[in-house]
Amino acid sequence: MSPFEHAMLAVNGCLATRLQEKWGWSIAAVAGVSALTPDWDGLTLLGSGALFAQAHRVWGHNLVAAASIGVLLGLIDYRFDVLGHCGRRLRRWLPDPPRPVQWRVEQHRSVRGYLLWSIVAAAAALSHLAGDLLFSGGMGLADWELQLAWPFSPRGWVYPMVPWGDVGVTLVFAAGMFAMLRRPAGVTQVARVTLIAVALYVLVRGFCFA
Numbered sequence: 001m002s003p004f005e006h007a008m009l010a011v012n013g014c015l016a017t018r019l020q021e022k023w024g025w026s027i028a029a030v031a032g033v034s035a036l037t038p039d040w041d042g043l044t045l046l047g048s049g050a051l052f053a054q055a056h057r058v059w060g061h062n063l064v065a066a067a068s069i070g071v072l073l074g075l076i077d078y079r080f081d082v083l084g085h086c087g088r089r090l091r092r093w094l095p096d097p098p099r100p101v102q103w104r105v106e107q108h109r110s111v112r113g114y115l116l117w118s119i120v121a122a123a124a125a126l127s128h129l130a131g132d133l134l135f136s137g138g139m140g141l142a143d144w145e146l147q148l149a150w151p152f153s154p155r156g157w158v159y160p161m162v163p164w165g166d167v168g169v170t171l172v173f174a175a176g177m178f179a180m181l182r183r184p185a186g187v188t189q190v191a192r193v194t195l196i197a198v199a200l201y202v203l204v205r206g207f208c209f210a
């Protein structure tokens with residue numbers, strides 16, 4: 001899956017649950033960012049090629065690391081509103097949204113908020129692993145197994161349904177995004193339809209056009 005697809009999968013998953021209505025759009029933003037975090041192990045390329053070969057798709061792409069980093073990101077964002085600050089800075093260069101966006105509903109921090117932010121961020125990070133399990137191989141490349149139980153077990157998992165480079169799911173997410181722009185009041189419904197369309201696409205692509 002591309003970074004865009006990972007982020008959109010998590011954002012749509014969050015919007016489909018209506019959490020943004022009760023807690024503000026900040027919760028969807030943290031889901032989108034958290035869904036990108038497992039790819040941090042790709043940064044090992046800055047160290048050396050050997051380190052990258054050893055670490056990429058291993059150190060960040062396992063259940064323990066993905067969930068832990070997700071929880072940490074959720075707690076930090078809820079406490080310090082990191083993405084809120086980034087969003088407000090970004091807003092200066094962006095056109096006004098079609099209707100006012102409520103970033104945070106709560107005025108004060110609560111235990112429920114800390115719990116929710118960490119659960120949503122962890123679930124988003126884990127959705128990245130699910131995506132990488134299903135989107136693999138193609139273009140002459142071998143399927144790339146994920147060592148989900150690393151460092152406790154070297155066993156690899158992969159269930160290739162959609163090859164790398166396939167743009168089908170990107171187009172579905174993009175269509176969903178434009179539909180949300182046209183119908184801001186129907187964001188939840190559009191997110192649900194988008195996720196169903198993505199699931200159907202993966203199934204049809206995997207079983208009928210493998």
Ligand SMILES: [Zn+2]
Pocket residue numbers: 038039061128132
């Ligand atoms: Zn990945």
